[in-house]
Amino acid sequence: MYDRYHRNIHYLRISVTDRCNLRCKYCMPEKGIKLLRRGDILSFEEIVSFTKIAVENGIDKVRITGGEPLIRKNIVYLIRLLANIDGIKDLSLTTNGVLLNEFAKPLKDAGLQRVNISLDTVDPDRYKEITRGGDFNRVMQGIAAAEMAGLRPIKINCVVSKSSDEPDALGVKAFCNSRKCNVRFIHQMNLETGEYAPVEGGTGGNCKICNKLRLSSDGNLRPCLFNDLSFNVRKLGSVKAFQMAIEAKPECGTKSVQNKFNVIGG
Ligand code: SAM
Numbered sequence: 001m002y003d004r005y006h007r008n009i010h011y012l013r014i015s016v017t018d019r020c021n022l023r024c025k026y027c028m029p030e031k032g033i034k035l036l037r038r039g040d041i042l043s044f045e046e047i048v049s050f051t052k053i054a055v056e057n058g059i060d061k062v063r064i065t066g067g068e069p070l071i072r073k074n075i076v077y078l079i080r081l082l083a084n085i086d087g088i089k090d091l092s093l094t095t096n097g098v099l100l101n102e103f104a105k106p107l108k109d110a111g112l113q114r115v116n117i118s119l120d121t122v123d124p125d126r127y128k129e130i131t132r133g134g135d136f137n138r139v140m141q142g143i144a145a146a147e148m149a150g151l152r153p154i155k156i157n158c159v160v161s162k163s164s165d166e167p168d169a170l171g172v173k174a175f176c177n178s179r180k181c182n183v184r185f186i187h188q189m190n191l192e193t194g195e196y197a198p199v200e201g202g203t204g205g206n207c208k209i210c211n212k213l214r215l216s217s218d219g220n221l222r223p224c225l226f227n228d229l230s231f232n233v234r235k236l237g238s239v240k241a242f243q244m245a246i247e248a249k250p251e252c253g254t255k256s257v258q259n260k261f262n263v264i265g266g
Contacts, residue, residue, distance in 0.1 A: 001058040003249045011212045012059045014047060015265040016078065017067035018217050022096050023132035024120075026159060026188050027261045030132060040218045044074070046233070048081045050215065053238040055087040057246075059213075063092045063116075065265030067217065070099040076106045083111020092116065094157065094265065098134065100142025104149040115146050116155040116184075121168035122175045143179070154181045155202075161188050164200050194226055194255030207252040213245050214264050221245045222264060226253025 003009055018036050020028060042050075051062065062082060069075055083091055090113060097117040104115075117139070121127050124136035146154055158164075158172045164185040176183040184202040189195055198205040214222045220230035223245045231241040231248075 001246055003246050005249075005251050007209065007211060007249075008058070009211055009213060009246055009249065010058050011061040011063070012051065012054050013063045013065055013212060013214045013265055014051070015065050015067065015215065015217045015263065016047065016069050016075065017041065017072040018263045019071055020066060020068040020096075020262060021071055021098055022068065022134045024096075024118075024159075025130055025132065026161075033260070033262055036218050042215075042217060042219050042233075044078050044081060046219065047078065047215075048085070050219075050221075050233050050238040050241075051082060051088075052085055053242055054213070055085055057242055060087060061090040061211075062088050063094060065094040067262060067265070068096055068098070069093055070095050070103050076103065076110045079107055079112050080110040090114075094118070095142075096131070096134070097139040097142035097146075099138075101138065101145045104142070104145035104151055108149040108151055112151060114153060114155070115151045116157050117143060117146065117181075118157045118159070119143075119172055119175075120159050122171040123168070126168060143181070147179070154179075156181050156183045157186055158183055159186050159188050189261075191226060191256045191259050191261070194253065196226060196253060210249075213242075213249075216264055222259065223249035224253050224256075225259055225264065226256050228256050228258045230258070 001009055023030055092114045093112055094116040119139060120130050127134055127136040156176050158169055160166055160169045169185060173183055185200040187197040196205050203209060219233045221233055221241045222230045227250050229248050231244045233241040
């Protein structure tokens with residue numbers, strides 16, 4: 001469906017949990033966040049029912065994110081339900097990769113097409129530091145499992161603080177070249193002050209071609225990461241929330257106090 005600025009909005013990112021098994025410094029406070037109550041989190045039935053409405057209205061690309069989506073209970077079953085919706089051409093998931101060794105094959109079998117894996121360094125000590133305790137070896141096993149399972153093309157999301165020439169980023173670039181993974185460098189953003197930049201190697205961060213809507217795990221449909229507008233699918237119903245989000249999608253991002261990467265999924 002086209003918005004007021006003639007952009008074809010066909011990409012829906014669905015955050016399925018606000019919980020995460022890492023505490024990346026730029027994303028989560030060390031002590032974690034105040035978690036949503038279980039009843040506030042959309043059920044699989046609600047997610048699927050909203051997605052069907054979204055697909056009827058032109059969405060053909062769906063990405064599952066979080067928090068960390070692989071810690072949502074029965075995530076493989078949710079993927080199977082979504083994969084069975086006619087009209088989704090591209091079904092993918094963004095993960096930190098820690099649990100991917102266990103989940104890659106079942107996810108592929110359930111109908112997931114590909115994964116984006118977040119990796120900011122290939123130095124195990126730096127990885128532990130950036131993620132506040134993450135085990136680099138588990139991510140390496142996860143990437144290998146995704147390759148084996150055929151979740152391709154694998155894209156690596158690498159957050160950089162200033163430039164893709166930083167030592168950590170160069171290490172990730174070399175690793176990706178050796179593994180034939182695509183790498184995208186995402187400049188560290190600040191939602192509250194409105195600092196954002198185009199993603200290197202990807203299409204994100206460019207308002208003119210933005211094609212996304214984001215559904216948070218508690219049912220808020222947000223037309224822009226850098227804007228506080230949100231339309232709750234439980235309160236408004238899926239059809240109305242979808243229409244209102246499209247109609248309200250701003251021409252350009254400004255800043256957002258309410259959005260949080262750890263809730264809305266980056
Ligand atoms: N847990 C999953 C993961 O790690 O990929 C999915 C959620 S995570 C919030 C999605 C993406 O957002 C990750 O690639 C992460 O690096 C990115 N992200 C988080 N905080 C960010 C920030 N302040 N600036 C830029 N990217 C950020």
